[in-house]
Amino acid sequence: MIQLSSPFTETKIRLLNVGEEVLITGVVFTGRDAVHKYLHEGGRLPEEVRLRDGILYHCGPVVLKDEHSNWKVTAAGPTTSIREEPYQGQIIREFGIRGVIGKGGMGDKTLAACREFGCVYLHAVGGAAQVLAECVKKVRNVYLLEKFGSPEAIWELDVENFPAVVTMDAHGHSLHKEVFAASQAELAKHL
Amino acid sequence: MNAIQDSLVELIRRTTAEIPDDVQKALVDSLEREKKGTIAESALKIIDRNIALARQKSQPICQDTGSILFYVDCPVRLDQIAFEDAACLAVKRATKLGYLRQNSVDSITGINDGTNVGLGSPILHFHQHRGEDIDVRLVLKGGGCENVGAQYSLPSEKLQANRDLEGCRKVILDAVLQAQGKGCGPGILGVCIGGDRATGYEFSKRQFLRVLGDRNPEPELDALEQDILKTANELGIGPMGFGGKTTLLGVKICAVNRLPASYFVSISYMCWAYRRLGVTLKADGQIEKWLY
Numbered sequence: 001m002i003q004l005s006s007p008f009t010e011t012k013i014r015l016l017n018v019g020e021e022v023l024i025t026g027v028v029f030t031g032r033d034a035v036h037k038y039l040h041e042g043g044r045l046p047e048e049v050r051l052r053d054g055i056l057y058h059c060g061p062v063v064l065k066d067e068h069s070n071w072k073v074t075a076a077g078p079t080t081s082i083r084e085e086p087y088q089g090q091i092i093r094e095f096g097i098r099g100v101i102g103k104g105g106m107g108d109k110t111l112a113a114c115r116e117f118g119c120v121y122l123h124a125v126g127g128a129a130q131v132l133a134e135c136v137k138k139v140r141n142v143y144l145l146e147k148f149g150s151p152e153a154i155w156e157l158d159v160e161n162f163p164a165v166v167t168m169d170a171h172g173h174s175l176h177k178e179v180f181a182a183s184q185a186e187l188a189k190h191l
Numbered sequence: 192m193n194a195i196q197d198s199l200v201e202l203i204r205r206t207t208a209e210i211p212d213d214v215q216k217a218l219v220d221s222l223e224r225e226k227k228g229t230i231a232e233s234a235l236k237i238i239d240r241n242i243a244l245a246r247q248k249s250q251p252i253c254q255d256t257g258s259i260l261f262y263v264d265c266p267v268r269l270d271q272i273a274f275e276d277a278a279c280l281a282v283k284r285a286t287k288l289g290y291l292r293q294n295s296v297d298s299i300t301g302i303n304d305g306t307n308v309g310l311g312s313p314i315l316h317f318h319q320h321r322g323e324d325i326d327v328r329l330v331l332k333g334g335g336c337e338n339v340g341a342q343y344s345l346p347s348e349k350l351q352a353n354r355d356l357e358g359c360r361k362v363i364l365d366a367v368l369q370a371q372g373k374g375c376g377p378g379i380l381g382v383c384i385g386g387d388r389a390t391g392y393e394f395s396k397r398q399f400l401r402v403l404g405d406r407n408p409e410p411e412l413d414a415l416e417q418d419i420l421k422t423a424n425e426l427g428i429g430p431m432g433f434g435g436k437t438t439l440l441g442v443k444i445c446a447v448n449r450l451p452a453s454y455f456v457s458i459s460y461m462c463w464a465y466r467r468l469g470v471t472l473k474a475d476g477q478i479e480k481w482l483y
Contacts, residue, residue, distance in 0.1 A: 059254070060254060062292045075253070079334075079335065080338060103431070104371075128237050128241040130250060131237050149293065149296070149305070151303070152303075165234075179434050
């Protein structure tokens, strides 16, 4: 198990390899379908959303206000990442993102951007909303809430020991491609 | 209808937070089968911990609390309009309470009004019977697994699948291959052979009301279910597509009549976070017993 703590520098990221398990500690920003489309179309981010050398989390959390009016994340697993494939490579380059957390993996454009820029894809366990919500220690802020609604807003979260697996690294390797090829070959034997 | 509304809120609360026993058992069995020290094992351990935590905290197993699908078996006397109104109010309340995420978006404007109630949400399927019981089953099906569902029209030249059970086998296994881990595996397949495009998917989803350990009364379909399960688990896709021994936890297949011109095989994929519970309601709307 590798501790991956902020600052998320290019050096740290380039040392990671496919198949390694990491525990992430630091700030992550959520962003999913609406945010990706918005950024792709030239939408502006509030200044406080500092994505450079940051981690973007494909997640639409359940967030409630507690009795003191503080936001509290009650469920926060990853959403399917492949929907962001048309936009992700460009966003990694333009905003300087070092890590993308999601589920299901991404395609060749993102893999190329990871290699070129120094970024990794970190696969969290889909559906594990409670284990992952426990890793969210604080909601630091929320942006574009009115515009996009709660699941699609940008939530700035402090996470601690958030578990994920490197499934696409900065060396051009993708566990998803490997497993697909191996399972396809295996299936051919059963037909 | 107030008592019915209360009962439905409770049904929603437990369905979002508690995995049915048959599914949990299948997950525990698969954890024992996976090779120690692999990322497949790690993923299943996290899943196992997540199930316990959700139940203990009474919070959603998965943040995507899914499409809300009610299946209601009811006596002729039940006022279905009033029942639907009660169900909509129960959904609104459950959303306010955080049992359900604000999960329903206007497809034209993109606006999420935060209630989970609108055209197409929730969905209620009524089925009348001559008895007195009101059985309400609820399935919450997340979008990640819904997106990997597939419908094939046979024959398929590409997959060399003809209009027979062997052809069905080929396309079902192709759906497993294409899904990989994207639908949050290990998954469960609900399959319908036949029907039209709409009813095919509808019947495929209805298969999720079956418990994992049951056997198909139709011998040919039973054999196909067992075969697909065994073969899929030899493909090495594994939990979350990380590689490993458990790709599917179950396969449920039904067949319905079709037109001579059509031969659809409709495949719905359910994630491991398989949320399905049910209740029998008393005449006054209170919960009499839990199903599953």
